[in-house]
Amino acid sequence: MKIIKSKLKNIIEFRRYKKLGLTYNEFSSLKNRSLKKTSFLFGKEIKITDSFWYLHSLNELFLDEVYRFKTNIDTPKIIDCGSNIGLSIIFFKRLYPTSQIIAFEPDNDIFTISKYNLDQFGISDVKLFQKAVWINEEPLIFAKTGSLGGHVVKEERENTIKIQTVRLKDLLFEKIDFLKIDIEGPEYDILKDCGESLKNVDNIFVEYHSFAEDPQMIGELLIILKNAGFKVYIKEAWENMNKPFMEKKSSYFDLQLNIFGYRL
Structure with missing residues (x-):
């Protein structure tokens, strides 16, 4: 049965x-x-x-189309931070075929897979960089997981590589129709650095990650979005703890949220 x-x-x-x-x-x-x-x-x-x-x-x-957004132009500008194997780019290109996309994926192996997948769909007009977005352009240490969980770490260890970075703020000097940030950890630091430049972004998606051993910065992050003029809607990205009062720090991430920022 x-x-x-x-x-x-x-x-x-x-x-x-x-x-x-x-x-x-x-x-x-x-x-x-x-x-x-x-x-x-x-x-x-x-x-x-x-x-x-x-x-x-x-x-x-x-299926759920969490990145779907509306725009009145045929060539919206999209910045995809953490494009992984390219599925998000494929989604955006199906939604707006002539969209102008800048995408970042720091994992060298996954970057190669992403390029292959975009080629399969005949997508050749995306600016795809093997870099991470950050608060400056200093190299960082990146821990590879072979899938979605790659993230920046403080010290070199097994399965880490040095990666090049781009200051995200420097890309927000003009109107951006959609900004996606799914980078496994440093969301708050980057948004804090972007500050006033976020006024140029019409729609923003942030997957907020809180490492169990670090202070949670969700309150401060939401204030940044509020000060930038966004209304927000929040969903749980993953159920990290079924019983938070009992589990507390048992999870790698103690909180993962999908944050949607939009303008009325």
């Missing part, structure tokens, strides 16, 4: 993903956390890093 219920649940869930070009066998394989390194999206074979997080990203980007 449990097997039948599980299969029925998978079939019902698959109906949502079918429109993305996945077959049921492909979906089931991904759902079972296979070690597949390729998949299909809208009829194109692309490279992936992790089947679980790939499905999670498909759901978030192409």
Whole structure:
């Protein structure tokens, strides 16, 4: 009975993903956390890093469409900080084919995968940089995880690389229609540095990450967005703690939030 219920649940869930070009066998394989390194999206074979997080990203980007925004122009300017394997860029290009996109992905291996995936979709007009956004242009140490969780660290260790950086504030000198920041940790520092320049951004998405061992800066981050004139809407990005009073610091991140900033 449990097997039948599980299969029925998978079939019902698959109906949502079918429109993305996945077959049921492909979906089931991904759902079972296979070690597949390729998949299909809208009829194109692309490279992936992790089947679980790939499905999670498909759901978030192409089914829930968390990055969908409205604009009255054909060529909106988009800055994508933390573009990973390129799915967000593909989403933006399907939404606004002639959009002007600047994207950043510091992990060298994932950057290569991203370029491959964009080529599969014939996307050649995106400025994609193997760099991280930061508060200056000094090199940083980056811990590679092979998937979505790569992040900046203070000291070199196993699986770390030195990465080049770009000061995000320097890119906000003109109107930006959509700014996406999903960079696994330093969101507050970067937004604080951007300050007054955020007035040039129409829509902003920030995935806020709070390391369990560090002070939470969510209050200060929200004040920055408020002072920049944004209204905000917040969703939980991931349930890091089911019982916060009991678990407290047991999670790597003790808080992950999707923050949507928009203007009326």
